[in-house]
Amino acid sequence: MQKSFIPTAAVIALFSFASNTWAQKSWNAPKLVTIYCSGCHGVDGNTPLPYFPKLAGLDAAYAEKKMTAFREPSGPPVDEALWWALKVMGSKKAAGNVTRQERMNMEGVAHAETPEQIKAAVVWYARQPPAHGHAESGALVMQGKELFDKGIPAQKVLACATCHGPDAAGRGPAPRLAGQNAEYLIDQLEKFSKGDRKHSPEMTMVTRDLDADQARAAAAYLQTR
Ligand code: HEC
Numbered sequence: 001m002q003k004s005f006i007p008t009a010a011v012i013a014l015f016s017f018a019s020n021t022w023a024q025k026s027w028n029a030p031k032l033v034t035i036y037c038s039g040c041h042g043v044d045g046n047t048p049l050p051y052f053p054k055l056a057g058l059d060a061a062y063a064e065k066k067m068t069a070f071r072e073p074s075g076p077p078v079d080e081a082l083w084w085a086l087k088v089m090g091s092k093k094a095a096g097n098v099t100r101q102e103r104m105n106m107e108g109v110a111h112a113e114t115p116e117q118i119k120a121a122v123v124w125y126a127r128q129p130p131a132h133g134h135a136e137s138g139a140l141v142m143q144g145k146e147l148f149d150k151g152i153p154a155q156k157v158l159a160c161a162t163c164h165g166p167d168a169a170g171r172g173p174a175p176r177l178a179g180q181n182a183e184y185l186i187d188q189l190e191k192f193s194k195g196d197r198k199h200s201p202e203m204t205m206v207t208r209d210l211d212a213d214q215a216r217a218a219a220a221y222l223q224t225r
C-alpha cells in the first residue's frame with residue numbers, strides 16, 4: 001500500500017499551518033472530512049446513501065473506537081488475500097471488533113489519517129445536527145416501535161430503548177440509531193446475529209433470537225426517528 005500518496009498536498013499544507021491547540025485543529029475539520037469522508041458519509045454526516053451509516057450526532061468516543069479498530073489488522077484470517085496484504089504491511093495485532101466489510105470500506109481511509117485527524121473528524125460528525133428521519137407510518141414501523149420500546153419478552157429480546165435510550169439518540173457505549181439508514185441497520189443486525197461483528201456481547205445476545213422480519217421492523221422504525 002502506497003500510503004505516501006494518500007495525504008494530498010492540500011492536507012499537508014493544512015496541517016503544517018495548524019497549531020497544536022485543539023480549537024484550531026477542530027476548526028480544520030470541515031476540510032478534513034470533505035477530503036476524507038464526505039464521498040461516503042457527507043460533509044454533514046447525513047448521507048442519503050442507504051448502505052453507508054449516517055454519522056451526524058454519533059458519539060465521538062464510539063466512532064473513534066471504531067476508527068481505531070479499522071486501523072488494526074484482523075485475525076484470525078477471514079479473508080486470505082486481505083490477511084496476506086496485512087501481513088505484508090507487517091501488522092500483527094488482532095482486532096475482532098469490526099467486520100470484514102467494514103474493514104474493506106474503512107481500512108484505507110482510517111490509515112490515511114493520523115489519530116488526531118480521526119479525532120477531529122469524529123468530533124466534527126458528533127456535533128452535526130442529525131437530519132430528521134423519513135416520516136412514515138404503517139404496520140412495519142409500528143411493529144418496530146413496539147420492539148424498540150418493549151422488546152419481545154416471549155423471545156427474551158430486551159427492549160432496544162433500555163440501552164440506546166428511549167429516543168434512540170444513543171447512551172454510553174450504545175450508539176445513536178435514530179434516523180439511521182434502514183439498510184445499514186439491517187445489515188449490522190445480521191452481522192451481529194451471524195457473529196461477524198462479535199465483539200459486542202450485548203448485541204450478540206439481543207440478535208440471537210431476533211428474526212429477519214423483526215430486524216426489518218426495528219430498522220424501519222428507527223429510520224423514521
Ligand atoms: C469509501 C467510502 C467511505 C469513506 C471515504 C469513509 N467511510 Fe466510514 N464507513 C463506510 C462504510 C460503508 C461504513 C459501514 C461499514 C459496514 O459496516 O459495512 C462506514 C463506517 C464508519 C463508521 C462506523 C459507524 C457506526 O455507526 O458504527 C465510522 C465512525 C466512520 N465510518 C467514520 C468515517 C470517517 C471519520 C471517515 C473519514 C475520515 C470515513 N468514515 C470515510 C464508508 C466510508
Ligand code: HEC
Binds near residue numbers: 162200
Ligand atoms: C444491553 C444493551 C443493548 C440492547 C438491549 C440493545 N443494544 Fe444495540 N448496541 C448496544 C451496544 C453497546 C452497541 C455498540 C456495539 C459496538 O461497540 O459496536 C450496540 C450497537 C447497535 C447497532 C450498531 C449501530 C451502528 O451504528 O453500527 C445496532 C444497529 C443496534 N445496536 C440495534 C439494536 C436494536 C434494534 C436493539 C433492540 C432489538 C438493540 N440494539 C438493543 C447495546 C444494546
